Amino acid sequence: MIDYTEYTKFLIGLIAVVNPIGAIPIFLAMTGDLNSVERRKIVHITVIAVASILLISLFFGEAILDFFGISINSFRVGGGILILLMAISMMHTKGERPIRTKEETYDPDQNDSIGVVPLAMPLLAGPGAISAVIIEAHRQSTVMHYGFLGLDILILTLFLWMTLRMTPWISQHISQVGINIVTRIMGLLLAAIAIEFIANGLKGLFPSLA
Secondary structure (H helix, E strand, O other): OOOHHHHHHHHHHHHHHHOOOOOHHHHHHHHOOOOHHHHHHHHHHHHHHHHHHHHHHHHHHHHHHHHOOOOHHHHHHHHHHHHHHHHHHHHOOOOOOOOOOHHHHOOOOOOHHHHHHHHHHHHHOOHHHHHHHHHHHOOOOOHHHHHHHHHHHHHHHHHHHHHHHOHHHHHHHOOHHHHHHHHHHHHHHHHHHHHHHHHHHHHHHOHHHO
16 A cells, blocks of 8 residues: 555645635635625535545546546656646746636526536646546555545545635735745645656656666
8 A cells, every 4th residue: 555645745736736725816706796605605516516526536537548548657647747737837827717707607597507617627626636636546456545545535625615615714814926825836846746747657658767
């Protein structure tokens, strides 16, 4: 079984790629016209959607790769490059992420749906997070390994829930500059993890490199 520190590193990397702090400005922009009850409902929907997407990736991601004939080493390299690009973007961010138009965001008949799209997918549980989960899941096939990864995902969603619930307070005490600083730090950590993914993938594709 992988050392416990590996699961801690995976959790930190997953928090970095999901980046709940960086999503605060978008969450505020998309829920600014809603009351506290409606906002809490969207928080719950978002957290449940993120947990569902990542858990499905954990248990069925490798089977999906097999179905399409994609090797895990190729996925490591591709996923690592994707995560590296995200990390570079995070380190150069100005706190801007694409969001929907105001008409789409505040349609009273679709308020709940913004918790799934675009907040959960692709803003939080995007391709980078899904890639990280699938790659990490492939390292072991034991029940305990999957259990620890599932626990990491649940811890992440708990942290996400707390962050989104505290968004009004955080927005009053942390400026956009502070959010950008946190995002850049997470981007740096994410870049290191991405390089490790790419290196391991290349070693698998080209054993002579090892």
